[in-house]
Amino acid sequence: MTVGPAIAGVLSAQQVDATGAAIAAMQEDSGALPWFPGGQTDPWDHVESAMALSVTGRVAEAEAAYDWSRRHQRADGSWPIRTLVGQVKDANVDSNFCAYIAVGVWHHFLVTGDSAFLNRMWPTVWSAIDLVMRFRRPDGAFRWGGDHHTGAMFDQAQITGNASIFQAIDCAIRLADEMGQPEDEWIRAHGALGDALRERPEIFEPPSDHSMDWYYPILGGAVRGRAGQEHIAERWDEFVVEGMGIRCVDHRPWVTGAETCELALAVDALGDTDDAIRLVESIQHLRDPDGSYWTGLVFEDGKRWPVEKSCWTSATVVLAADAISRATAGNGIFRDVRQTLALGR
Template sequence: MSDGRDRSPASPSLADWGLGPAVEYVERVQRADGLIPWYPDGPADPWDHVESAMALSVAGRDEAARRAYRWVADAQHDDGALWATYGDPEGDEGAHDGDEPRKETHRSAYVAVGAYHHYRCTGDRDFLAELWPTVRDALAFARRHQAPTGEIYWSVGADGSVYEDALVAGCSSLYKSLACGAAIAGELGREDARDRWLEARTRLGEALRSRPDRFDRTWESKSRYAMDWFYPVLCGVVTGDPARDRLEDGMDRFLEDGLGCRCVADEPWVTVAESCELVVSLAAVGRQARAREIYEWLFQWTDDDGVFWTGYQFEDEAFWPGKRPTWTGGAAVLAADALSGMSGAADLFTDPLGE
């Protein structure tokens, strides 16, 4: 598969990594309206939708990526938010697995990362300007739900009620969204918005680094989840030696040698997407060799067509669950880009904005 970009013979490509099937699968599952479900006829959510769209941008599937971002613009509510999930045939719009419909701040705001990523991949300033109102309103929604202590509340119910608690991984993602939104504002000469978002990002970063008491206050701690471990590094909240120390401190707990990263520390299950995000986090702190080693483990978790399964339950020796999510392939493409520099956005996570 060609990704549509010129490169020197020595430069790696998605085909060199064996990622052609992953990209083809994402594009094949994408609906006519642009939405990218988790799998054919399955539900979707805005965060994973954007991650899949980012893979399309890396692969040079620019029209498919634009359709994905235009879906976000069309689906966005007047308050700047999106529902947490879409297209679940067994649930209400905005709900999944029996939950009440809600709007999540980090899922709604992630379009800022995708929009800036697409711009870095393509240089298409006109499309960036087209997406500006969507990015502006999404980040305004998130910022309205920032607490005086800096954290950004997790979700808003269908009735407008705010769930006043915060997630470490979700707020780390919001930190990255605010950084990318500020970069977009700078590109488009929207300095007032840029300053607001950088100020909100600073306060959010201070809460994440210094106020652990402001997170997981009303539910059980999420620290057993790998995302809480590496997301502050992945999203640039923690950098330098503290970031390297944070990753090293969690290796024995989360990394299963030869298999990948556990999704949950006390469950015998490695997942490809979390493993790929760990790979990018390691690359961000200069551990390229270790990152590449872990990444190469993951290609054992594909089907006969080369499409990634969600993960592997190593006690039962079975792929579990038996799904092939689009966003898992998306994460694999983004990890390969971070390791190999295939696109103009390859360093988006390895060289944190504003640091």
């Protein structure tokens, strides 16, 4: 019998499986994985939630989610930023949202080894990454998005989005190699983006007061080793509330489960697994008896906010448990991102 992800003293395999079941229970008949039942679906969080389904052995549900992505991809390779129960509410394009399909597809292939799934999804990934490449600036950074109707691009390059794109391109390169269709343009773009994130951070929008801009260069894989550890240490005390989780915004008394578990994934990738375990343990106060997780807590007054159990928060808990326990073949999806590629330098 295969034992699923677990963290001794924090989460049992049965508890992680219950979280997977809670995610599956939120899935719409179409295959979409919304933020919460009746809530919006965006193409990035949808994929992250599908990844958690793969980890917990819910292969059919995960593939239904990826089929939703395949069916709803537009002719230009993009997805709308926001859909609500099948109705498009924001038709514009977010380059990072579109790139993330590569991470999910590579992850599902690692977990299942299913070549038929890979063959079915490869055209979707190729079209998405081809679209994302159009958002690349001459300095190696990627514009964050654009107007779907006019084709105009918004020139700003955001740290979090670009760090996530770095991981997505790496996964796309691996998929292309698996398909026997290497893409030199992707390799060059990956190398240039990594150089920019490590050596020229000033070309991006200034880091905001959100924790994601702090840890995402590590989570996405561009910054690792001693540099990554020093980067995390610089703002640890600003964001980490011991025993509670991490602040979503540095000056607000609000901890969030997803950001905390993403930071756990980042520090695990740096080799600091004990810190990762403590971080996941710190947000168990957000766990609901049904296995799902509330989005966050305002710790000054003890109130959950927003008052929702978000699909993607539950997903990050599952992914962090898998990374820490090394349970599935996809457990290294964040840890194994390559920093540099020969043709990209």
